[in-house]
Amino acid sequence: MKFTVQAAPLAAILKQCGRVASKKAGDINGNFLIDVQDGHLNVTANNGHQQMSLHLQDPSLIVREAGSVCISASKFEQIVSSLPVDRDVTVSVGEEKATVTCGRSRFSIATLPASSFPKALHSDGQVQTALTIESHALRDGIRGIAFCVARNDVRQYLNGMLFEASEGKLTLVGTDGHRMGMVELQIEKSSSMKFILPVACLEDVASFASHGYVTITHSGNLVSFTAVNGTMTSRLVDGAFPNYCALIERAETGQLINLNRDAITSAVARVSLLSDGKSQAVRLKFCQQTVEVVSVSNDALSEAEDLLPCDFDAAPFDVGFNSRYAQEAFKAVSSTDLQLFYSGPASGTLIKAKDCPHQKFVLMPVRL
Structure with a gap:
């Protein structure tokens, strides 16, 4: 596998996925799955509870050899972020290592086979419901009330934000028992939907929803947010949310x-x-x-x-x-x-x- 791309767009996508990757030393979930095919690059991070997969389609991207590899998320992100933003970065993968070069700078990182990366999150098979909403509305709605959501409450159902869709509106609610925030967002008519999104991935979803539209798909114990630049999937919080x-x-x-x-x-x-x-x-x-x-x-x-x-x-x-x-x-x-x-x-x-x-x-x- 070998590709060349400008440092700035690569650093941006690694930073965003890096929020999801595990920070524990030696954890397989602390790796990125890098997949390079003709004309596009895909970066995936999975911590066992959330998974983010982002696409990079940039004019500066040149795929010299397609392939996929598992690489340390923190090391790879830190290396690329340290390079001049306007310079090209070349990544080539050999037997057990990846070589990153930029100008006269050169780095070697140990790699694992792509097959070592954790399996994608799967739902329990229940019927899916979906809706589409403008990205900026979802982003502003989440950030506008996220400060009300509990962080480490013994009542697990408070450690997340309620998403409830019905009658052409999506209602977001967050509370920690001392204060509550609620916002209603307009959507196209859709099937009813109700789930609690963990507080740990609220900002991940908000930053992921950067432009265009986001499709929210709920199935059993999972929810996925899909936009033009990729997909964010998360497990849900169990329990019944308070009667807001x-x-x-x-x-x-x-x-x-x-x-x-x-x-x-x-x-x-x-x-x-x-x-x-x-x-x-x-x-x-x-x-x-x-x-x-x-x-x-x-x-x-x-x-x-x-x-x-x-x-x-x-x-x-x-x-x-x-x-x-x-x-x-x-x-x-x-x-x-x-x-x-x-x-x-x-x-x-x-x-x-x-x-x-x-x-x-x-x-x-x-x-x-």
Whole structure:
């Protein structure tokens, strides 16, 4: 096997696949499968839970000898990334090693037969359902609420993002039990689909969905995302996702407050500097047409407060929030016209943009 290609496009595809490859020393899943055929190059990474296979079709690619090989993902990526981006790289594979040359630089890496690479992920044989969505919509939807998803919760079903398709829309939901984010994306009519995508591959899918359209195929315990540049496949999280519809419907019945997104976000950031504890909680005191943001501290000599105007005309109330959670939710709202719906001290507060009903956040209060 032998091919020549410019360093920049090769480094880009190796970096993306490298996110999936295992980082454990000596693990067979820490290798790339490089497959070169006439006019195209394919790179595959598989860690046992996710698999990414990307195509490289670049004008600079010259295939001198077709073939396939298994090669160390980290070493190969590091070598190619260290080379000048505008120079050509030649990779030739012999009996048990690959030689990488670029100008006067030369590297030799041990290889394994292509047959050593882990087998592709296969579903349990259940009926497939599929839908197609614009790449940028999927990417922005995932990134817009990914911060709400739990990372290492004992409730495994929280360690992933819910994908639910029905009636011409794809709903994405993430929660860690303290906050929740939901976004609805428009799609062509499709069969119903529902699964939980692991948090570990959310950013992989988002970066994979770079342009054009993505086809999502769900079959049993697997889901695949297919675009013009390749396919990303992942195992799914088991369990039943919480009833997010009931939580949102309950929160939407609360008192409405209109605020400026940037003003309230900045005020919470400033005031929380003098708040104590891991959550650095802040107290929001709503009164006639104003909201006072106050720090929460055990030190009687340390206090911060900020007063902002708001559109509110009802009985005064106080509510406490984790300052970081509040800032992340406020920043994620797509408009500067922010709306809060307060339903009481034991319920979540709904946060959304005034002119965007398709994106909503629910923030649970903290005890002060």
